[in-house]
Amino acid sequence: MFTASAKMPGENNKEYSYRVIKEAIMTLKLKPGQSISEIELAEALQISRTPIREVMAKLREEHLVEVKPQVGTNISKINPLLIEEAAFVRVTLEREVFKYSCESFPEVELLELKKNVEMQELLIGKKGMERQFHDLDKQFHFTIFRGNNKENAWAAISRLSTHYNRIRLLSEMEHTFEDAILQHKNMIRIIENNKVEEVEAAIKQHIIEPIKLWEDLYNPGSLYADYFEYSYRPVVS
Structure with missing residues (x-):
């Protein structure tokens, strides 16, 4: 098994x-x-x-x-409604916590973000590292919430994201995660330089835009079509 x-x-x-x-x-x-x-x-x-x-x-x-x-x-097969709900909650909460980070963010947590990205970069070009990247990615975002004393908010996102995270892992297995690492580095730059005006675009690039890649996974001809409760087109705004 x-x-x-x-x-x-x-x-x-x-x-x-x-x-x-x-x-x-x-x-x-x-x-x-x-x-x-x-x-x-x-x-x-x-x-x-x-x-x-x-x-x-x-x-x-x-x-x-x-x-x-x-x-x-x-x-359970991956449910589109649960994916869309989790994406909505994640975008909403991460946008606000990201803005808070631009106003004030502990230096020790900023250093932790940089160390995390360094570990992500070590995975580039290595086969079968998607799960390791996925774990580092979750830790990266948790660190941002922790730096704002919003650990329970991240826990709420995690509880809602079981179906969302499974399709994300599928996507990371099929596509490179190098773009996500570059986006993480950009998020650090935004926090470090208090660029709150760049938060909206960064969230859209990092969370909303990747959803478009998922279409190849749930289309009827996909190798993973049977993983989904039914074929659907996710809501991307």
């Missing part, structure tokens, strides 16, 4: 299974639409079915698994 990572110190079986199964879904090791069973998951993780059953209920609430009576349990 998938290779599970080892338990982290202090993790109980429920915490472990939730972390590992959700990570497998978010990194597409468990593919959208794929059939899964509690028995197989318990065997893969070498734990009993009880915590797996509890985790399945939690993942169902997060729209990551679907339980169909008399059919079975599947990984």
Whole structure:
């Protein structure tokens, strides 16, 4: 099914299974639409079915698994409505937090952003680094929120972005992420030089424009067409 990572110190079986199964879904090791069973998951993780059953209920609430009576349990296909909702929330909140950053931003967090981008640049030209970039990308944006004492706002975005982040990872696997790194560097420049008037254009370039690349992924002829709940055209403003 998938290779599970080892338990982290202090993790109980429920915490472990939730972390590992959700990570497998978010990194597409468990593919959208794929059939899964509690028995197989318990065997893969070498734990009993009880915590797996509890985790399945939690993942169902997060729209990551679907339980169909008399059919079975599947990984949820990527839902366009959830993608568009997450994109709307992310654009709205990131725009405002970005503006705050131009007014005041801790030097230590600015240094953290620069270190993060340096690590991103080390991935350029290397195959199979999309997931590593994806993790660094999320950490980059979280650092901006943390620098403005808005960690809970980022947590809210993350909760809404499970379907959004899966299609983003697909896009990063099919297209280069070098443009995103350049955009991150530009965001640092904007913050460092208090260029609040450039925030709107930067957000549009970094969050809204990449959505246009997704059309190749969800078109009927795409290799990934079956990953989606149905073909759709995302809202891009």
